[in-house]
Amino acid sequence: MSPDAPSSGPVAAIPPTDGLKECTVTTEGTFGPAQGSAQEGGPELVQLLTPEGERREHPDYTFDLDDEAIRGFYRDMVLTRRIDSEATALQRQGELGIWASLLGQEAAQIGSARATRAQDFIFPSYREHGVAWCRDIDPLALTSMFRGVDHGAWDPGAVNFHLYTIVIGAQTLHATGYAMGIQKDGCVGTGDPDRDTAVMVYFGDGASAQGDVNEAFIWSSVFNAPVVFFLQNNQWAISAPSEKQSRIPLYRRSSGFGFPGVRVDGNDVLACYAVTKAALQQAREGGGPSLVEAFTYRMGAHTTTDDPTRYRLQAELEHWKHKDPLARVKAYLTRNGLVDADFFAELEREADELAERVRSGTRAMPEPNLAELFDLVYAEGTPELQEQQRWYTEYHASFHDAASAEVAR
Amino acid sequence: MTQLTLAKALNAGMRRAMEGNPKVIVMGEDVGKLGGVFRVTDGLQKDFGEARVIDTPLAESGIIGTAVGLAMRGYRPVCEIQFDGFVYPAYDQIVSQVAKMRVRSRGKVTLPVVIRIPYGGGIGAVEHHSESPEAYFAHTAGLKVVTCGNPSDAYWMIQQAIASDDPVIFFEPKRRYHDKAEVNTELSAPPVPLHASQIVRDGTDATLLCYGPMVKTCLAAAEAAEQDGQHLAVVDLRTLSPFDLGPVYELVRRTGRVIVVHEAPITGGLGAELAARITQECFFSLEAPVLRVGGFDLPYPPARAEEEYLPDLDRVLDAVDRVLAY
Incomplete structure (x- = not known):
């Protein structure tokens, strides 16, 4: 990847105000409030598979895997979408407290996550169910979190996939620090594909406004840390459209911090794979950070508590449905005779089984035991907390004792 | 026995911790060549190099947020917040991330991060340089909070804090930095446990x-x-x-x-x-x-x-x- 060329986009003049001679803000392509459209990614969008399922060439990026890999990506996306719809249904049935749907963002997540190597460390936000899938996180670990059983029960170090981070953007700094550690360990630029390591961190258009994200950009740039900032621009930060977050296309933010940025069609799994792979490789080789803006769309609500009909038009959703990340891969596979009816039937059966496992597994989860948490706060427990634990345990047990006495009577 | 100021005792304690464990790193604003605004890290960068004594950008949330990632990677960051009143930009990272990481990972992620904060007044400073914010941190489950009152405690407690697998907020009484007292640096182990009055x-x-x-x-x-x-x-x-x-x-x-x-x-x-x-x-x-x-x-x-x-x-x-x- 190369740094952005200077802006060639149109220049919007802001009328002079007292004390300011002139202030100009550049915008580019069809992006930005001046054009009133966040529907298209603009001419800079990297796309290798059109919404109609046609392969496209790009001068800088090539999809270098075979059709078997594309079938695999399709399976990932179908199963991830099924986990998502099942979890949404479970929330509606009262089995989950809340669910953050990834509907529409499957290609961005599967394409990028499949571009990582096992040693690469990933820091997700809280909607990265597709990335979690690629890191072999049991979907039940996700539903247990949204059910309120735990805060994420997997071991981040064992799967190189951190717990979800809910405070927006905080994880970008963790990723940057982790990447600095990789540098200190001598795991960058050695040329050994099993040793060289990158970090990838997921965040969104809303998070791009956070101080922590901007600090992470500065730090990673200054220390040349091997981190890929994977920004899923799903157009909406709950009810705030992306033009409320930025006057320029988000991928161009990085140039001001001194590293390259690229905008990829976030609904194109081939392009997301190819672009992320290049960014990760640059990081592993010692080329420093980069920003990948996956231009996508949150087809569902922010979470199950949200009602997007209050702030966006149905027509917009309909527009994006034509760019569905799964449909275009299905069209490509079908049109080119790369799959048969059995493939889809088998996948359907697999998805049904998975959904059933998520459903029954979630419902069967034991309630969390508060008493256990007292032992988990500190590596070396404190007398104060041990005393509170002892009191709570005895207090709790007293109800059982009273109940037992009642039964005995 | 040797006579040390509280600031020098902290410096000697950090030096000993760095010599004992190559994973111990020092990071903060102006901690390198300058040795920190109070000279507490004086000479450490010269002796341990820029990779272990890191002059950071002026961003407190960045200092703590990146320390989280470094700790996850196996390092033991000792972060300096330049003054008490400057810790608040890092407050979210400390309270929402550092403090909660162990319990939310069910004990799988421990963060051995030390956050050093010069605190308190009495030095004739401008706004935001004289505060005592210890209660904010003592109120937060998942943090440990200690403070030293003399050079001997400074020398030993900073080493104990660095050796702790739990995050420690380490408050340093800045108006006592130049108080001098005897410190027995010859002892092989700390004379008093860290969490003892x-x-x-x-x-x-x-x-x-x-x-x-x-x-x-x-x-x-x-x-x-x-x-x-x-x-x-x-x-x-x-x-x-x-x-x-x-x-x-x-x-x-x-x-x-x-x-x-x-x-x-x-x-x-x-x-x-x-x-x-x-x-x-x-x-x-x-x-x-x-x-x-x-x-x-x-x-x-x-x-x-x-x-x-x-x-x-x-x-x-x-x-x-x-x-x-x-």
């Missing part, structure tokens, strides 16, 4: 509870009271989360009267928590209510008024008179 003066009439910069003040007050025939005990709490109050309860049962002294504002301060616990544990031994001497509930005043704001020897003695009058 210490009776620094025994007495029979009342107990003064204090920590950090107020230890010296309280010892001076006890010395002055002695001349009036009042025998005051003084406890250096040292550990603010968790507290170590066993020795305190024993003293309170003997003296029956307690005064808590801290620079931080009274309302919601640690004195309130101490008073509640002492009342609960020593109710029938108390001859008087637990009194508190602290900063007023004001934003820290302009420097020329800080002598009026901060507890001093006379304010402590005034409280002694009041507690003895019951």
Whole structure:
């Protein structure tokens, strides 16, 4: 990847105000409030598979895997979408407290996550169910979190996939620090594909406004840390459209911090794979950070508590449905005779089984035991907390004792 | 035995920790060539290199946020926040990330991060350079909070904090940085556990509870009271989360009267928590209510008024008179 060329986009003049001679803000392509459209990614969008399922060439990026890999990506996306719809249904049935749907963002997540190597460390936000899938996180670990059983029960170090981070953007700094550690360990630029390591961190258009994200950009740039900032621009930060977050296309933010940025069609799994792979490789080789803006769309609500009909038009959703990340891969596979009816039937059966496992597994989860948490706060427990634990345990047990006495009577 | 200032003792302690463990790294604003604005990290970058003593961008949230990632990668970051009043940009990372990581990962991720904060007033500084924010952190589950009051504790406690697998907020009494005392650096192990309070003066009439910069003040007050025939005990709490109050309860049962002294504002301060616990544990031994001497509930005043704001020897003695009058 190369740094952005200077802006060639149109220049919007802001009328002079007292004390300011002139202030100009550049915008580019069809992006930005001046054009009133966040529907298209603009001419800079990297796309290798059109919404109609046609392969496209790009001068800088090539999809270098075979059709078997594309079938695999399709399976990932179908199963991830099924986990998502099942979890949404479970929330509606009262089995989950809340669910953050990834509907529409499957290609961005599967394409990028499949571009990582096992040693690469990933820091997700809280909607990265597709990335979690690629890191072999049991979907039940996700539903247990949204059910309120735990805060994420997997071991981040064992799967190189951190717990979800809910405070927006905080994880970008963790990723940057982790990447600095990789540098200190001598795991960058050695040329050994099993040793060289990158970090990838997921965040969104809303998070791009956070101080922590901007600090992470500065730090990673200054220390040349091997981190890929994977920004899923799903157009909406709950009810705030992306033009409320930025006057320029988000991928161009990085140039001001001194590293390259690229905008990829976030609904194109081939392009997301190819672009992320290049960014990760640059990081592993010692080329420093980069920003990948996956231009996508949150087809569902922010979470199950949200009602997007209050702030966006149905027509917009309909527009994006034509760019569905799964449909275009299905069209490509079908049109080119790369799959048969059995493939889809088998996948359907697999998805049904998975959904059933998520459903029954979630419902069967034991309630969390508060008493256990007292032992988990500190590596070396404190007398104060041990005393509170002892009191709570005895207090709790007293109800059982009273109940037992009642039964005995 | 060697004579060291509190600042030099911290420096020597960090040096020893860095020599003992290559994963220990120091990071913060101006900690490298300059040696920190108080020179606490003086010479460390020269001897351990820029990879281990990192001059960071001026971004406190960035310091703590990247320390989280470094700790996850196996490092033991010792972060310097330049002044107490500058810690708040990092507050989210400390409270929402550092403090909670172990419990939310069910013990799989521990963050051995030390956050050093010079705190307290008395140096004639401008706004935001003289605050005592310890209660914010002591209130947060998942953090440990300690403070040193003399060079020997500075030397040993910083090493113990670095060796701790739990995150430690390490408050340094900046107005005592240049106080000098003997430090036995020859010992092979710390003389006192990190999370232990210490009776620094025994007495029979009342107990003064204090920590950090107020230890010296309280010892001076006890010395002055002695001349009036009042025998005051003084406890250096040292550990603010968790507290170590066993020795305190024993003293309170003997003296029956307690005064808590801290620079931080009274309302919601640690004195309130101490008073509640002492009342609960020593109710029938108390001859008087637990009194508190602290900063007023004001934003820290302009420097020329800080002598009026901060507890001093006379304010402590005034409280002694009041507690003895019951």
